Amino acid sequence: MKLPSIKEEKFAIETNLSEEGEEKAINIAMRGEVNMLDPFPVLNTFFTQVHDYACSSSVPLVKVDLKMLKFINSSGIKVIINWIRLMRRENVYNIHFICDATRTWQKLSFSVLKSLAMDRISFEY
Amino acid sequence: MNEQEKRTAYIELKFGPNWDYVVMGYSVVTCFLSSAIKDGVNTELIAIAVIELLSNAVKYSETKDVTLQINVTPSQVDIKTFNLASEENIEYLKKEIEDITQGTPLEAYIRKCRQIEREPKAKHSLGFARIRYESNGKISHKIIDKEVEVFVTCAILRGEDTR
Numbered sequence: 001m002k003l004p005s006i007k008e009e010k011f012a013i014e015t016n017l018s019e020e021g022e023e024k025a026i027n028i029a030m031r032g033e034v035n036m037l038d039p040f041p042v043l044n045t046f047f048t049q050v051h052d053y054a055c056s057s058s059v060p061l062v063k064v065d066l067k068m069l070k071f072i073n074s075s076g077i078k079v080i081i082n083w084i085r086l087m088r089r090e091n092v093y094n095i096h097f098i099c100d101a102t103r104t105w106q107k108l109s110f111s112v113l114k115s116l117a118m119d120r121i122s123f124e125y
Numbered sequence: 126m127n128e129q130e131k132r133t134a135y136i137e138l139k140f141g142p143n144w145d146y147v148v149m150g151y152s153v154v155t156c157f158l159s160s161a162i163k164d165g166v167n168t169e170l171i172a173i174a175v176i177e178l179l180s181n182a183v184k185y186s187e188t189k190d191v192t193l194q195i196n197v198t199p200s201q202v203d204i205k206t207f208n209l210a211s212e213e214n215i216e217y218l219k220k221e222i223e224d225i226t227q228g229t230p231l232e233a234y235i236r237k238c239r240q241i242e243r244e245p246k247a248k249h250s251l252g253f254a255r256i257r258y259e260s261n262g263k264i265s266h267k268i269i270d271k272e273v274e275v276f277v278t279c280a281i282l283r284g285e286d287t288r
Contacts, residue, residue, distance in 0.1 A: 033151070035148050035151060035176070037180075037183075037184065071151070071173070071176075073176070073177065073180060073252075074177055074180075074251035074252040074255045075180075075251075077251055077255070078241050078249075081238055082241075082242075082245050084242060085242050085245060103169070104167070104169065104259075105169065105170055105259050108258065108259050109255065109258075109259065112231070112234055112235055112238060112258075113238065115235050115238070115239075116238060116239065116242050
């Protein structure tokens with residue numbers, strides 16, 4: 001099973017797997033602007049594949065780097081909420097968001113996502 | 126002095142019917158607000174509010190033509206969208222705005238996120254809750270027959286004001 005990636009005109013998502021000591025993590029880096037009318041088909045496929053990979057390979061942590069993400073519309077945030085729903089069902093991995101401290105919207109919106117799974121979602125900025 | 130005289134910058138855009146033009150609109154709106162708002166610390170949040178409002182109007186517009194107006198005064202930004210909508214979408218809009226104006230902006234945003242998480246296949250909009258929470262926008266609407274106007278007012282934060 002391979003980790004997915006996305007390369008669209010306005011945004012891209014890259015992934016890799018890292019191992020520090022015995023700690024494996026999937027690293028996701030989002031960049032650009034997610035402002036399509038309906039990002040669900042593209043993003044949901046991506047996050048579902050990440051979820052399947054994390055579960056089948058027993059990866060305990062998925063880190064999402066948002067520092068290069070200039071904008072994501074509310075339809076895109078809904079897809080991430082859907083991913084959190086998948087994550088909560090399986091109890092295999094946690095999610096850690098890395099936000100850009102200069103983008104207040106990231107701090108505001110992504111910190112709220114923590115309320116969906118208090119002990120399994122963390123963030124830094 | 127009335128609001129018209131206090132207005133320091135103004136833009137009106139008409140979009141349609143292609144979603145691509147709305148995407149381009151984000152750059153136009155962001156540039157406009159950056160030059161129109163001096164020393165604002167929440168300009169980016171207000172720009173996001175504009176694009177969420179516009180996106181919502183385009184998505185639910187019956188004719189896919191939407192008019193956007195932005196008025197900037199020294200203390201606030203007044204945003205308005207105008208479009209035609211079906212009866213079903215009008216009822217949906219009224220229900221959504223009523224729902225997200227209950228409680229504090231944070232409570233409404235969390236409630237919406239939880240609704241979406243619990244009912245992924247249901248039609249839940251996060252845009253209005255996001256406008257209210259991130260930019261502290263005040264949202265209202267006016268509907269006459271099939272004509273829908275949605276208004277958002279965002280205070281401009283400066284200097285030591287923080288979010």
